[in-house]
Amino acid sequence: MLTSQRKKHLLDLLALDGRIVAKTLSEQLGLSEDTIRRDLRELAKEGLLQRVHGGALPASPAMAVFAERENISADAKSAIGRTAAGLVQPGQVVFVDGGTTAVQLVRHLPADLRATVVTHSPSIAVELLNHPHIEVIMIGGRLFKHSIVALGAAAIEAIGRIRADLYFMGVCSLHPEAGIGTGDFEESCVKRALCDAAAETIVLASPEKLDTASPFQIVPLSRISRIVVDSTVPEHLIAPYSALGISISLAFETHK
Template sequence: MLTSQRKQLILEALKRDGQVIAKTLSTEFDVSEDTVRRDLRELAAEGQLQRVHGGALPASPAAVDFAGRERIESASKAAIGRAAAGMIAHGQIAFIDGGTTAVQLARHLPRDLRATIVTHSPSIAVELAEHTELEIIMIGGRLFRHSMVNVGAAAIEALSHIRADFYFMGVTGVHPQAGLSTGDMEEAYVKRALAEHAAETVVLASAEKLNAASAYKIADVSAASTIVVERTTPEALTVPFEALGITILRA
């Protein structure tokens, strides 16, 4: 069997089963595990999958930069943002993450909402500048341009003094076993700290992020109390999370 044929079969198995095991593939293809691991390394380098111990998971496609993601059709993101915005009540404190779906959340907050929004995203702060009833707290740090958020020790130190009712988290991967993940290590640290200082973490996840993984783990999926998804998301993608006791909110 040619290398290209093996790689295509690996990708088909990932799409069908949601994961592949190197040992199983070596038996199926009648090649060594070293050969399979080389195939997986090359596919990972192409962004086709995410390697994990013993095999691989689907790679998150959410890897384009912030400006690129803003140009992507946003009807589903707007619906997710609208549903998440409705969760914030008067008098509450909410952390809002960066990202284009989080921007949609900010756009759907009622103008008369009296609450405190804490964010490390300049985009979110600017979006809410004219919401005069909101108290806006900006968390500083080094600007990570890919996601337009502030990261680093300064950001973690600043948010450590705040306790929020909600944290609305953006991710690039949500997987029952691999957990919540993103593509940058420093961003993962900040997201983890935000989750630890919120009573509830709500994950904003379009369908392509479900059952996918990125390189840097934020937390186990159980850190999320709710996952907000598109209304049309197949039940097969959400059932594993519901089985773990996580609420699925369809937008």
């Protein structure tokens, strides 16, 4: 089998089974594990999969730039945003992450809601300009253009001085074994600080992020109180989180 054929076979298997186990596959194909691992390394460099211990998982499409991500699962993200917005209670202090799904959350907040939103995302702050009763506190730092959020030591220090009721976390990937991930180390540190400073963390997970992996873990799944997902997501993708005691909120899309 040529290298190109072998790599295509690996990607086909990954799409079919949702994971690759290097040892098992080497036995099936009669190839050395080193050969399989070399192919996985090269495919990972191309962004076509995410290497994990013993094999590989699908790479998250959320690694794409912001403008491209806006068009991925647009209806599902709107539904997730609307459902998540309904979890915010009057008077609460709420951390809102950056990202395309978080933008949908703030767009669905009631016009008369009185609350405080703390965010390190200029995009989120701008969306709240027309909410007269929502106080917006911005966290500053170095602008990470991929997610349009502030990062760095100054951001983490400021977050540590706030105690929020809720943190709506955006993620690049969510997997029962690989956990909650993102594609940038520094961004993972800021997200972790936000989680540490909130009484409850709620993950916003659009369909393309489920059962995928990213390079940098944010927090263990045990730190998550709730996951908001699109109602069309198959039950087998949700069941592992329910089994861990994480509440699941199903977001139903509205069809015009």
